[in-house]
Amino acid sequence: MKIGILTQPLHSNYGGLLQNYALQQTLIRLGHVVETIDWEGGSGLRAMLYRMKVQVLHTLFPNRYPLLKYMPNDKEKSIIQRNTNHFINTYINHTEAMHSYEEFVKQASKGKYDAYVVGSDQCWRPCYNAFLPSMFLDFVQDKQVKRIAYAASFGTDKWEFTPQQTAVCVPLAKKFDMVSVREDSGVKLCKEHLGVDAVHVLDPTMLLTKEEYIQLIEKEKEPKSNGTLFNYILDPDAKKSAFIQKVAKAKGLKAFQVLPKCQAEIRTKEDVKERIEDCVFPGVTTWLRAFMDTEITIVDSFHGMVFSIIFNKPFWAIGNVSRGMSRFTSLLKMFHLEDRLLDADNLDDVDFSKPVDWTMVNGILEEKRRECKNLLLTNLNE
Template identity: 45%
Template sequence: MKIGILTQPLHNNYGGLLQCYALQTMLQRMGHEAWVLQRIHRYEQNCWRSKAEIALKNVVKRLIGREVCKRISEEQKQTVGRHTHYFTEKYINPRTEPIYSTHRLKQMAYDLGIEAYVVGSDQVWRPMYSPCITNYFIDFDCRSQVKRIAYAASFGVDHWEYTHHDTECCAALVKHFDAVSVREASGVDLCKRYLGVKAQHVLDPTLLLDRADYERLVANEHETQRDGSLFCYILDKAANKQQVIESAAKATALQPFYTMPELESTIANVTRDIEACVFPAVTAWLRSFMDAKMVVTDSFHGCVFSIIFNKPFWVIGNAGRGMARFKSLLSQFGLEERMISVQNIATTNWQKPIDWQRVNARRDALRVEALQFLQKSLTL
């Protein structure tokens, strides 16, 4: 079967890239031809929310000046993301060219002869992150014979962020899906309460592959051993998070190391020192988990890959990016106690082990359920 995958735009986010790679790889192993439909942000006339965003942006420009609203150039983006783009080019195939409009998305799907859509994973159902939220409920294809499946679709949060207009549109569209699954337990309730559909709670796609699958990627790229033993994967830097890292390092005598750009990709930084803004390779990031003796992170997929590689980890809750994801993941594996904050670092037992035999057994059982959901949904 020819399947079109609709996921978040593929940029420099390690978790976003690897969840797409994992979902596509699993569908291919099931015998399907899985295409990633690269829906990308660009303001368009037939996605009503974008017009409002354009108006808001114009107001901001008038109020605080155009200089503040500048973005880095396409050439600079290519430099900053040269290693992550390499991973996409080599390992996420087949995929379409970038698609900037609903009209082009429809045309591309028809030209490819897409027979089924799999929407997922990551925060594909979170409006604030979406190029056009209704596209992720398949508003562009009215063919009744086409299968529509949501696999581990995520709202990111446990409260409703949709406008009344979005809710009405998406609730009508999702009724045509053959099967719906979500990544967070809270998503089951959101689907029932606001969209009027029953959803199944399943694993993030990255957890469908084995540790050996990721180790092969690292071996393919000949990644060398990382310097350090305490892998700190922090998306949103803050002084309180540095306190957590310093406390963990002191208590365990482990050496912190990072696999992220030295500088954020702002206009000022890329102009002054663009090389310091370059994202390390995806496989270097994976190698970091392999070499770590412990992980401290504020990232959902930082937690996921700690579990995959069986590395003791501590997660600093990242409310801005959505806490529901963390709580749901940790509760799935009985690891709620791995969530910490600066307020409780003084009483944290940094040496406390994780029962990996129990965690791995739980993961195996959940993986069987998830794969059964995918197989059944595609053969109905």
């Protein structure tokens, strides 16, 4: 069976790239031919109008709609993303990037897919998606194909679709043969707003084992990390920095990051124009190697938590409200790790020595991994 995957654009988001890689690998090992239908999030008239819309919404609702940053031109992107592009082009089978609905329609005809899998990485969150109806397969129209949503994510427990978006997506969602979601809150959102039953599943990255990621690291001959306390902080501030240094001192560890010197979340147009080398993302396997080498992780990212769990590294997760807290609470609840979540405004009284019961965590992960693979296998083969 030939399967087309739809997810977020293939740019420089480590978790986003690895969830796509993991889903592809899982489907390939189930015996299918797989490619990702890529789409370009930052160019074209539709994308420009989308950015204007988000700018207005951010002004009105700053906590709900993140402000979109300066978008580098193609030449600048090729430099900034050279390491992540290596991973994409080496390990992810993908189409040329789509820029319009018409290109999605052409690819559906050209690709001759027997099935589509839509999934993960907030692909169903309007503020992160210029082609929201296409993530519900509007371009497939009435073709007789399998429609699967695997770990589709709204990123939040609030319904953020406009009435118009809801009206468009409801009939599309009802055409799916199976809907599964990444957050437990997504089950309720699907039922109440889309009128479909959904199953709560693992993020695709958790379908692969630690050993499989280590093989990837070794294949790229990734050198040892330069520290022992990996901090992956997407929204840095003084409180988080002070907490990281406090933990490092208390545990006798060396703090380190794997991010551009000029971090994407806070870089300016001037940064890109005047010091572009400082904006370059380290490689995907460099990021993975950090989890392999660290003794403790401190993160404010969903996939930072995921890979800490996969690699069995004690971690602290600092809540990130603007990026969607339901992603944090849902994952931690699944593994009974709610006590690893910290309030960003209250980082003073943390017991750094609190252990994690990895035997329990690994048992849950193995069981869920088996269930999720069987769910995919059954629904694709029906």
